[in-house]
Amino acid sequence: MPAVTARAGSRRRTISEMNMVPFIDVMLVLLIIFMVSAPLITTGVVDLPTVGKASSKPDRVIEVVVGVDEALKLRVDGKDQGSVTLARLVGEVRAAQKGAQNAPVVISADKAAKYDAVVKVMDRLRQGGVERVGLLTKTTG
Numbered sequence: 001m002p003a004v005t006a007r008a009g010s011r012r013r014t015i016s017e018m019n020m021v022p023f024i025d026v027m028l029v030l031l032i033i034f035m036v037s038a039p040l041i042t043t044g045v046v047d048l049p050t051v052g053k054a055s056s057k058p059d060r061v062i063e064v065v066v067g068v069d070e071a072l073k074l075r076v077d078g079k080d081q082g083s084v085t086l087a088r089l090v091g092e093v094r095a096a097q098k099g100a101q102n103a104p105v106v107i108s109a110d111k112a113a114k115y116d117a118v119v120k121v122m123d124r125l126r127q128g129g130v131e132r133v134g135l136l137t138k139t140t141g
Helices: 021-040 089-097 115-127
Strands: 004-008 011-015 062-066 072-076 079-084 105-109 133-135
Touching: 062 089, 062 115, 072 089, 079 089, 089 115, 105 115, 115 133
Parallel strands: 062 105, 105 133
Antiparallel strands: 004 011, 062 072, 072 079
């Protein structure tokens, strides 16, 4: 763009101006393209999992409680069985299942517990051959 000079008294100074017309033209063309193409875009449907209600309560529920300090406790049918270490967790869970391999094992953790501790517990149970491992959630209402 050529610089325009203006005389202001005896001094010369240059006036720089940016031409905004091409920029506005491009933006209007893009706006029209997006307005025309927006109704043609198909939206995908995402099926989110829902928490279902079981028709019958399982015979035995084994719960592994992860505390804030990564301490593990074992509960069977709501009764505390004491604390357990991560190394002995699979053996204790197998003993609590008492031959019922399909007994569900749920992991409940304090909200301040580290995510890594919960994943370690789940991973250890999966590696030990425990088939039904789930996470316990609290619902409101």
